[in-house]
Amino acid sequence: MSEQEKELRVLRDQIDTIDRNIHELLNKRASCAQNVAEVKEKYQGEQSAVFYRPEREAQVLRTVMERNEGPLADKEIARLFREIMSVCLALEEPMRVAFLGPEGTFTQQAAMKHFGHSAHNMPMQSLKDVFREVQSGAAHYGVVPIENSSEGVVNHTLDLFKQFNLKICGEVEVPIHLHLLLNKGDSMDEIAKIYSHEQSLAQSRGWLDARYPHIDKVAVSSNAEAARLVMQEGHGYAAVAGDMAAELYDLDAVVKNIEDQADNTTRFLIIGDQDVGPSGDDKTSILVSVPDAPGALYQLLEPFHRYELSLTRVETRTSAKHSLFYIDFEGHSEDKLVQKALAELTKESVELKVLGSYPKAVL
Incomplete structure (x- = not known):
């Protein structure tokens, strides 16, 4: 046995030991999860037990990343x-x-x-x-x-x-991330028609127009449907779709990441x-309808400024008499400042619907 093989044998033995420990700990965790389910069912009463807690999961994932x-x-x-x-x-x-x-x-x-x-x-x-x-x-x-x-x-x-x-x-x-998908063995020079969802065609328009300005680009119900059509129709057809569609229909991604915006x-x-409890880093989304009048948006947003609540999204839709706003902001509906802001919005609005408070995306 060479010196290299001896050193590799030692490392592989270490990996085998670690794998056994990981395996044992995974099964212990699974058993603990089963015990959690039994406790929840025991104390839930007549209502169905809630097993998935988004706030708890977000906290676990954040902790995992912090201690890594x-x-x-x-x-x-x-x-x-x-x-x-x-x-x-x-x-x-x-x-x-x-x-x-x-x-x-x-x-x-x-x-x-x-x-x-x-x-x-x-x-x-x-x-x-x-x-x-x-x-x-x-x-x-x-x-x-x-x-x-x-x-x-x-x-x-x-x-x-x-x-x-x-x-x-x-x-x-x-x-x-959008890719140009072809059947295996097909050539990019023989494409006669390109399928994709209308949004994906729009998101890759620059790349497509530069390389295939005279080829028909057909909008279909989804990127997956585009990939299915290419698989079904065979030679001469292409799809703009993602990795999952390529894998599902066994197509080749001949050019990757053709979207016009990299981000x-x-x-x-x-x-x-x-209702989801606070996780420590949350968002709240609301729908609020106010009379369509000058200064309506300012009056609506003023409490967020006063209580130092950061807005992450404001979307407006106007009807004949009312303006409807979809608003995302940082904070949880159980936070005192959020509650004060929502109370003021309720007084000023025709209708206020809290769509939910939830953890910010972790992954």
Whole structure:
């Protein structure tokens, strides 16, 4: 045995020992999670036990990142713990998560990023179906898009918050990376038609127009549907979509990251029927309707300035008599300053709906 082989043998023996310890600790953690479920069911009474606590999960992930000493990056170690928690939570109760389908979309990617791979993902045909599944109890939570850094807010999602009595329980941000997908063996020089969702076509318009100015670009219902069509129709067709769609339909990403904005990001909301407690680093979202009059926006925002509450998003929609504002701001509805601001808004508004307080996105 060479000296190199001897040194490697020592290191591999150390790794084997560490792996055994990790394995033992993982099973201990899983057993503890099962005990948590038993305690919750014991003291819950007639109501259904709540196994998933967004604020608790956010606190755990933040702690993991704060105590991390490397060499693994903070977010990488947090992703590992995210999956550990997902597996353990599935032992307590399998999580049913509705999302805007079909499979292979960025919304499914957001669902998996937030809940881990052990949750049961349920693709829905429309945003309204996602809200309906959660409100009926068929799904524990839903994942819906709310805003894109280049395309703006998703107004249909805001409209549905007015129709359904659901809460925002969390948020997740997904970097949007778009690739040119072809069937294996196809050439970029033989593309006759390109499929994608209309937003993805818009987000990669510069790249597409520069390289394929005369090729038909066809908008379809989703990026995943675009990838499916390319797989089905075969030679001469391309799709603009992400990694999940490429993997699902076995396509080659011949050119990666063709989006016009390198920092393009979509923010998704987690919707459910529970109020979420403070995690220590939270946001609150509200819908507020005020009379359409000069100075209405100033009067609405003034309490946030006075109580030093940082706004992260303000979206305005105006009707004949009223202005509707969607507002995100830092803080939790249980915070005293937030409560004072909301009390003043209630006096000045026609309608105020607190959509929820929830942890800021960790990953």
